[in-house]
Amino acid sequence: MDTKSLIIEQATALFQQKGYKGVGLTEILKVCGITKGSLYHHFPNGKEELLMACLQSMEEAITTDTEDIFSRYQTAQEATQALIEKLVTDFEREGTITGYTFSSIVSEIASLNDPVLYACSSLYTKIEEIYSKKLVADGFSAEAAHSSALLLTASIEGGIMLCLTKKSSEPLKTISQMIPKILKEFS
Amino acid sequence: MDTKSLIIEQATALFQQKGYKGVGLTEILKVCGITKGSLYHHFPNGKEELLMACLQSMEEAITTDTEDIFSRYQTAQEATQALIEKLVTDFEREGTITGYTFSSIVSEIASLNDPVLYACSSLYTKIEEIYSKKLVADGFSAEAAHSSALLLTASIEGGIMLCLTKKSSEPLKTISQMIPKILKEFS
DNA sequence: GTCTATACGACGATAGAC
């Protein structure tokens, strides 16, 4: 793989685990086995340009993976539960969750600039749209689909934080069991 | 107010907005109008000791406020919706949410030490217990109360992140509208 | 209890050799 892609890949994982401020360039260089000269050749505007590239990479990865899962299951409920199951498996194997989440970056909101914030915002919206689209296909009204998609997004992101904090996969598992209830239409 | 309490109060707000790594001691000193000598007198072990004090302060504040709200409403549903309404009001007035959340600290998980992680974990558990207790009083089984409390905690924490990222109070408002659905017993 | 002065390492970033 080319150096630029390697940097983006490694930096993305580190940013997801420790946040933007929490990762120094030195740490990124170390895991990549390169030096500053190389990094600044590929990202002349430094760390912030690298972050934007990582966010774009996350957007592609998350969108692709999620759409892939959603295309393999008939209903939004099954797809969402499969998605959570994947998160749980990853967490139990690696002790951390690197795909599907970027809360560590978003959480530093007060120190982030607008382009970064906008990228995060549009990524959340994109995820919600995938849920929403499937829910409409399931027969939900546009409004109900929107609300449910938002709740799913929020509870999964919150569930990931609970799992990481408690060092247990139980929160996400419990949330998965609650999905049918969340997605049951009002009678 | 005494200096130590002032430092804790100001530092807590800053940590909640920017995360632990995102806030420098200099910034804390500035908003407090003090100097290093004073800070290190009150917190001889430096920034980490201050963080632990802030977490304890958050635990007291969040527990007190939440229990206060929950004592003023008959059902968990009403209480939770009132709590979210308060978050929304705060957010619309100040453009940020400083109480009720500590996701910015939790998000840096990979760089935090165990005592900090344990403090965060026990705080989440405490919040869940307040919800859970009220739900049991509402007639929920212990298991259903536990699951619902966890979902409420996760979706509110996730909802706060969505609001901050999108610079809109709509996510929390939508989640509030979904609460009745979440708390409806299986038939 | 609060101040000033200072140590020293880590940070992001740049210049120039190869």
Added chain:
DNA sequence: GTCTATCGTCGTATAGAC
């Protein structure tokens, strides 16, 4: 395209005067 060397700033922390 990658390296080494170096800069200036900011980070946390300490020592000692008042």
